Amino acid sequence: MKKTIITLLxxxxxxxxxxxxxxxxxxxxxxxxxxxxxxxxxxxxxxYKGGLNETAxxxxxxxxxxxxxxxxxxxMKVDPVKQNYFTVRCFGSExxxxxxxxxxxxxxxxxxxxxxxxxxxxxxxxTPIVGRYYYVTLPIPLKHTLGKKxxxxxxxxYGEIWGYGETFELYQKNMLxxxxxxxxxxxxxxxxxxxxxxxxQGVVPELKIRKTPGVxxxxxxxxxxxxxxxxxxxxxxxxxQLEMWFLADAYSVTWTPAYQNRNVASQIIFSIDDxxxxxxxxxxxxxxxxxxxxxxxxxxxxxxxAIRKLWKQLEPFADRTFDNGKGxxxxxxxxxxxxxxxxxxxxxxxxxxxxxxxxxxxLFMYDCNKALELLxxxxxxxxxxxxKYLYESTGQTPWLGRETPNGPEKPLGDNYxxxxxxxxxxxxxxxxxxxxxxxxxxxxxxxxCVPGFPSTGDTQIREQLLKMMRARxxxxxxxxxxxxxxxxxxxxxxxxxDASHYPGNITYGDRAIAWDATPLMTAATTLDSCAVGxxxxxxxxxxxxxxxxxxxxxxxxxxxKSLLHIPDxxxxxxxxxxxxxxxxxxxxxxxxxxxxEEDGVIAVKNGDxxxxxxxxxxxxxxxxxxxxxxxxxxxxxxxANFYLESDFEDSGLRYVxxxxxxxxxxxxxxxxxxxxxxxxxxSLPIARIPDGIKYKIGDENSYAGKCNFYHMQYGNYVVxxxxxxxxxxxxxxxxxxxQIFNLSDNKTLVKEKSIKVAPMSTVIxxxxx
Numbered sequence: 001m002k003k004t005i006i007t008l009l010x011x012x013x014x015x016x017x018x019x020x021x022x023x024x025x026x027x028x029x030x031x032x033x034x035x036x037x038x039x040x041x042x043x044x045x046x047x048y049k050g051g052l053n054e055t056a057x058x059x060x061x062x063x064x065x066x067x068x069x070x071x072x073x074x075x076m077k078v079d080p081v082k083q084n085y086f087t088v089r090c091f092g093s094e095x096x097x098x099x100x101x102x103x104x105x106x107x108x109x110x111x112x113x114x115x116x117x118x119x120x121x122x123x124x125x126x127t128p129i130v131g132r133y134y135y136v137t138l139p140i141p142l143k144h145t146l147g148k149k150x151x152x153x154x155x156x157x158y159g160e161i162w163g164y165g166e167t168f169e170l171y172q173k174n175m176l177x178x179x180x181x182x183x184x185x186x187x188x189x190x191x192x193x194x195x196x197x198x199x200x201q202g203v204v205p206e207l208k209i210r211k212t213p214g215v216x217x218x219x220x221x222x223x224x225x226x227x228x229x230x231x232x233x234x235x236x237x238x239x240x241q242l243e244m245w246f247l248a249d250a251y252s253v254t255w256t257p258a259y260q261n262r263n264v265a266s267q268i269i270f271s272i273d274d275x276x277x278x279x280x281x282x283x284x285x286x287x288x289x290x291x292x293x294x295x296x297x298x299x300x301x302x303x304x305x306a307i308r309k310l311w312k313q314l315e316p317f318a319d320r321t322f323d324n325g326k327g328x329x330x331x332x333x334x335x336x337x338x339x340x341x342x343x344x345x346x347x348x349x350x351x352x353x354x355x356x357x358x359x360x361x362x363l364f365m366y367d368c369n370k371a372l373e374l375l376x377x378x379x380x381x382x383x384x385x386x387x388k389y390l391y392e393s394t395g396q397t398p399w400l401g402r403e404t405p406n407g408p409e410k411p412l413g414d415n416y417x418x419x420x421x422x423x424x425x426x427x428x429x430x431x432x433x434x435x436x437x438x439x440x441x442x443x444x445x446x447x448x449c450v451p452g453f454p455s456t457g458d459t460q461i462r463e464q465l466l467k468m469m470r471a472r473x474x475x476x477x478x479x480x481x482x483x484x485x486x487x488x489x490x491x492x493x494x495x496x497x498d499a500s501h502y503p504g505n506i507t508y509g510d511r512a513i514a515w516d517a518t519p520l521m522t523a524a525t526t527l528d529s530c531a532v533g534x535x536x537x538x539x540x541x542x543x544x545x546x547x548x549x550x551x552x553x554x555x556x557x558x559x560x561k562s563l564l565h566i567p568d569x570x571x572x573x574x575x576x577x578x579x580x581x582x583x584x585x586x587x588x589x590x591x592x593x594x595x596x597e598e599d600g601v602i603a604v605k606n607g608d609x610x611x612x613x614x615x616x617x618x619x620x621x622x623x624x625x626x627x628x629x630x631x632x633x634x635x636x637x638x639x640a641n642f643y644l645e646s647d648f649e650d651s652g653l654r655y656v657x658x659x660x661x662x663x664x665x666x667x668x669x670x671x672x673x674x675x676x677x678x679x680x681x682x683s684l685p686i687a688r689i690p691d692g693i694k695y696k697i698g699d700e701n702s703y704a705g706k707c708n709f710y711h712m713q714y715g716n717y718v719v720x721x722x723x724x725x726x727x728x729x730x731x732x733x734x735x736x737x738x739q740i741f742n743l744s745d746n747k748t749l750v751k752e753k754s755i756k757v758a759p760m761s762t763v764i765x766x767x768x769x
Contacts, residue, residue: 021190021193021194022188023186023187024076024077024078024079024084024186024187024188024189025076025077025078025186025187026185026186027040027074027076027184027185027186028055028183028184029047029055029056029072029181029182029184029185030047030055030056030057030183031055035074038074038075038076039074039075040072040073040074041073041074042057042059042070042072042073043070043071044059044060044061044062044069044070044071044157045058045059045060045070045071045072046058046060046178050091050094050181050183051091051092051093051094051133051181051183051202052091052200052202054091054183054200056091056181056183057072058070058178058179058180058181058182059071059072059098059100059155059157059178059179060178060179061159061174061175061176061178062175065174065175066174066175067158067172067173067174067175068157068158068175069098069156069157069158069159069175069179070157070179071154071155071156071157072154072155072182073152073153073154074152074153074154074185075150075151075152075153076150076153076185076187077149077150077187078140078145078148078149078151078187079145079189080145080146080148080149081146082189083139083140083142083189083643084139084140084142084151084187084188084189085137085138085139085140085187085188085189085190085191085640085642086102086137086138086139086140086153086185086186087135087136087137087138087186087187087188088120088135088136088155088182088183088184088185088186089134089135089182089183089184089185089186089195089199090121090133090134090135090136090180090181090182091132091133091134091180091181092127092129092130092131092132092133092134092637093127093129093130093131094127094180094181095123095125095126095128095180096123096125096177096178096179096180097123097124097125097159097160097177098121098122098123098157098158098159098160098175098177098178098179099112099119099121099122099123099157099158099159099161100119100120100122100155100156100157100158100179101119101155101156101157101158102119102138102153102154103154103156103678104140104141104144104151104152104154104678105144105151105152106152106154106676107675107676107677107678107680108661108675108676108677108678109138109139109140109141109678109679110138110641111662111663111664111677112158112161112661112662112663112672113161113163113499113663113664114163114496114499114618114663114664114665115618115663115664116617116618116619116620116624116626116664117138117139117641117664117679118138118628118641120136120138121136121179121180121502122160122161122499122501123160123180124501124502124503126482126503127482127503128502128503128637129479129480129503129636129637130205130480130484131202131203131204131205132201132202132203132204132635132636132637133183133195133199133200133201133202134636134637134638134639135193135195135636135637135638135639136638136639136640137191137193137638137639137640137641137642138641139626139641139642139643140153140187141678141679144678151187153185155182155185157175157179158172158175159172159173159174159175159176160173161173161499163499168669168671171669171671172671191629191640191642191643191713191714192629192631192640192714192715193638194715195636201635201636202635203635204634204635205480205484207485207486208484208485208486209485209486209540209541209542210483210485210486210487210541210542210543210546211542213545213546213549214542214545215545217545217548217549217552218545218548218567218570220552221548221552221563221566221567222255222567224552224560224563225250225256225560225563225564226255226256226257228246228557228560229246229247229256229257229258232246232247233247233257233258233261233263233264233267238270238274238275239267239268239271240271240292240557241275241289241292241298241300241302241303242291242292242302242557242558242561243271243557244268244271244272244302244303244306245302245303245305245306245561246557246560246561246564247264247267247268247306248264248268248305248306248309248310249305249309249561249564250564251264251309251310251313252309252452253564253565253568255567256564264310264313265310265313265314265317268306268310269314269317269332272303272306272307272332272336272339273322273335275300275303275339276324276335276336276338276339277324277325279338279339279342280324280325280326281325283342286299286300286339286342286343286346287299287343287346293558294360296346296350297352297357297360297361297364298360298364299343299346299347299364299365299368300342300343300364300368301363301365301367301368302364303336303339303371304340304343304364304367304368304370304371305367307336307371307375308367308370308371309451311374311451314332315374317332318331318332318336318375319331319333320332322335333375333376334376336371336375337372337375337376337379340368340369340371340372340375341372341376343365343368344365344368344372344381347361347362347364347365348365348389348402348403349402349403349404350402351389351401351402351403353399353411353427354427354434355393355395355418355419355425355426355427355431355434355435355437356425356427356435356437356440358392358393358399358418359393359394359437359440359441359444360440362386362389362392362393362444363390363393363440363443363444363447365386365389366386366387366444366447367447369381369383369386370386387458390444390448390458390461391461393418393444394418394419394441394444394461394464394465395417395419395420395425395464396417396460396461396464397417398414398415398416398417399412399416399417399418400414411693411694412693412702413690413692413693414692416702419464419468420471420596420598420599421598422467422594422596422598423464423468423469423470423471423472424468424471424472424596424598424599424601425437425468426599426702427496427497428496428616428618428619428620428700428702428705428706429496429599429600429601429616429617429618429619430494430495430496430596430600430601430614430616431495431496431497432475432490432491432492432494432496432497432498432504433490433492433495433497433498433504433505433511434495434497434498435472435495435497436472436490436507436510436511436514437468438465438468438469438509438510438511438517438521438522439510439511439514439516439517439518439521440516441461441464441465441468442465442510442521442522442525443516444461445457445458445462445465445525446525448461454525462526465522465526466526466528466531469509469522469528469530470530471594471596473509473530473534473583473584474584474585474592474594474603475490475491475603475612476488476489476490476507476508476585477489477491477585477610477612477632478585478586478587479503479506481506481543481546485541485542485543487506487541487543488506488507488508488537488538488541488543488583488585488586489503489504489505489506489507490504490505490506490507490511491504491603491612491630492504492505493612493629493630493639494601494612494613494614494628494629494630495614496614496617496618502639506543506546506547508534508535508537508538508541508543508583509522509523509531509535509538510522512547512548512551513547513550513551513554515554515556515558515559515562516558516561516562518563518565518566519535519538519544519547519548519566520535520544520566520569520570520573521565521569523569523573524565524568524572524573527572527576529579529581530579530581532573532579533579533580533581533582534582534583535573536573536576536578536579537582537583537586539573539574544570548563548566551563584605585603585605585610587608589605590605591605591606591607591743591747592605593743593744593762593764595721595744595761595764597721597722597723597760597761597762598723598760599614599616600614600615600616600617600706600710600721600723601613601615601616602615602721602762602764604717604743604764606743606766608633608634609633610630610631610632611629611630611631611632611714611717612629612630612631612632613627613628613629613712613714613719614627614628614629615627615644615710615712615719615721616705616706616710616723618664619704619705619706620664620665620700620701620704620705621655621665621684621686621697621698621699621700621704621705622654622655622684622685622686622687622704622705623646623648623686623687623704623705623707624684624705625643625644625645626641626642626643626644627640627641627643627710627712627714628640628641629641629642629714631714631715640714642714644711644712644713646707646708646709646711647707647708647709647729648685648687648688648706648707648708648709649687649688649708650685650686650687650688651685651686651687651688651689653685653686653697654683654685654686654697655683655684655685655686655697655698655704656681656682656683657677657679657680657681657682657683657684658677658680659676659677659680660677661675661676661677665700686704686705687704687705687706687707688703689701689703689704706723707723708722708723708724708727709721709722709723709724709727709729709757710723711731713734716766716767716768717764717765717766717767718731718733718734718740718764718765718767719762719763719764719765720755720757720762720763721757721762722757722758722760722761722762723760724760725759725760726759727759728756728757728758729756729757730754730755730756730757731754731755731756731757731763732753732754733750733752733753733754733755733765737767737768737769738768738769739767739768740765740766740767740768741765741766741768742755742763742764743765743766744761744762744763744764744765747766
């Protein structure tokens, strides 16, 4: 590891050269001669002819269902001095839902869920790149190869996992189908694997516009929504919170049976009253309602939504009395106000750091307070206070944590923002799917509107929403759907909280198939030209109806409720004039470099190449010097987890990796007995923790693993990222190359021997060898 330098303002990295790529060893699976020369053995596997008529092996499930499947074991040559990497070759037209883990010298390399050293594969049932090969690279533990010429490796297969499972049975699924094929394995010392020019790679298929489904999907959608609404309205028993919210929301939608239906108000009054009676017997109901998802976050937010939506219809009944279930009369106003006050007391003292969670909590807290303003304004919190919580969770003012008797807790100090200056969420580093919170920010913005007047929302939140939308737009890349049609997909490989699913879901603007989202909500809410242009691109690619159709396959009232506004949003967008704006990574759009130094992430479009990289990669507890890359070219994709160089202020503390093989950040689910970690005992340095921040070794902390400067060399790309606000770094340039272009400066030809990297900036070079 590079020595840390603290006192110098100008720090120069060592000069380096580009080496010619070569493999230490190659194993061709299914080739008996190649397998024999690598001491190959296997259990539960088979050879078959796969992509482009090449031979491969895939692992099979056991005859008696088990979460464990087949195993491939072999020995490969390595460099005895340098860091070695292991790469597998897979065919992009194949798909599975299995997990593949690498083992070295009998120990597991990496972690099964959200580890900084990743797993080989976790299929999501989708085909990554039709008709072409892709390569996945992981580091082999250096301690297993130092002084050796060979290393014993295995690929073990398992069933898929469900990351939220709280028991082993819920978490780990049985492996029931064969894995995708492994065509070749390679060992090498350069992080960017370069296949031999004679290897078949396939060609990019001609992508067509999807033909079906069409507008008939909206008929199916309306039938589903209306059928569920009719079922709810036919109930004679009290409604759940989600049913109340759904019904109140539908009251203003013209094509539903709830539209201005006079029975809606009486049904909701009856249901809120029943909820209050149950609350009197169990006050925890406001944060522990089992009928509500994430009940600690939503509190009685759904009820508050119903009150706000229907206040004009509910207010005439507010001062009437009902029996509270204990033989006492109480007005609806007073009872409902008690519910809102109890919710506020809980949510203000139970705020959470992770951005999506913070947003959800503060959103429903705000809603409860707005309902309380209608019911009992004297006891409502000041508008500026709950609005400030929304500003905190949307990253406009510092996030100060839960309220305590002594004021805000400030677990991350006085200046921690939930979003970066450029508009990305930062739950430590770059967040993929969980960072896709446009739907929640749209909801937050709409909550600040006067009900029935959609353009009256808070202007600061609207502007932040649009900044976030533009920042997320760089993380959609051109691909194909499951039928080989043109589509844009979300970048999920380099996201901290993405479970290594590849490829990402089809996404243009909003998360089309998220439970609470619609494909058009940002565009329809703001009518911003960029958002409308992206929405029109999705409609022109005919992926809008495809996404709605996929959403219709999902079950539950949470999904049905989110379908409610899609027809009206579609109608609104179709009325807009064509906008000549598309997603930045779309083929034919100008080249660009996007970097976010606070998240440690880059997105680069360079001709027909796309490079995504997280340089600050899942370093929760300490500096790990690991990066994650997704490198997309016209012929192949590469996914790589590898080491880079960095500079940081060393605290002198060390984090020692425990013997965990499942979650890299917790011992809570160590269910895989008999399997040991290849990384147990590795000692990692901890960066300096700012004064005033509570910290102990082993804590997940946004400062413990973040470096001041990252230097990454991957293939033809050289990246220098300066994450400080007051230091300048000097990036030395490679030697023995033909030309160097500065992609961060409009592809300027570089003639200097080094380049300054200013504070909070990134230099990305393209080297012609």
